[in-house]
Amino acid sequence: MRIARYNIRYTNDFWMCAMTFNRVVLAITGLLFLEQVHATAIPSPPTVSFDDSASTSIIGVTNFVVTGADMTGMSVDVAGVGINESTSWAATGVGTGGASGTGWSLTESNDTFGGKWELSIDLGANVLIQTITFDGLPGDIVFDMYHTDPFDDSFTAEGTPGSGAGLTYSDFGGTSYDVKFQNQLYVGANAAVGDIWGTMVIDFGDGINKGEITFYQDTDRIGVNVPEPGSIALLGGGLMMMGFMRRRRKMAESV
CATH class of the missing domain: 1.20.5 (Single alpha-helices involved in coiled-coils or other helix-helix interfaces)
Incomplete structure (x- = not known):
């Protein structure tokens, strides 16, 4: 035991x-x-903000399907340590466009509603990029956001008439920085809706000197819809018929 x-x-x-x-x-x-x-470090997404202290009236938004090749003339300003450049966006191929400078390049391919914008910075250029400012108005370009929260019951896809559904700035690369939209736009005498903006500023704070960043941002074109030739001919024919019928009525009344 x-x-x-x-x-x-x-x-x-x-x-x-x-x-x-x-x-x-x-x-x-x-x-x-x-x-x-x-x-x-757990990467955080870019901080997106809007500055509505300034606004500009435009004649309208005519085309919400815009590719990289359609943004020709948009100004791109790059500033930082050892760099201060201004250039214009240009078409580089079918549906593609971009801008470049000392040790950096920007490209966009296909429809900006889902198409990738790509920023590439060369370490060997010895530049520290702090801000990139896009002014769309010289190229008749606007930056189009979601009109309201798409998960809200009151969601409406289109804000400003003609703009279609927008796509607010997004980046899944994990780099932390700030993006600010300025110069709120509105059509004619109508009140601004808050979905289209003239300027986009990407702010990297102390700056970046190498690497690649991919982001997404929808754009639209400024303009007015012009009737097709067939529609104009049909309208003209209708006016002529109205004039002919009016003359016949006057002749009948005078007899």
């Missing part, structure tokens, strides 16, 4: 030691995991 009691006691001691050892291992593993999480 004594031997049995000793065996039970030793067995219990063994399992208690084993459980204690396992807890220590789990605790150390947890601490190492937390340390790794703390050491690895």
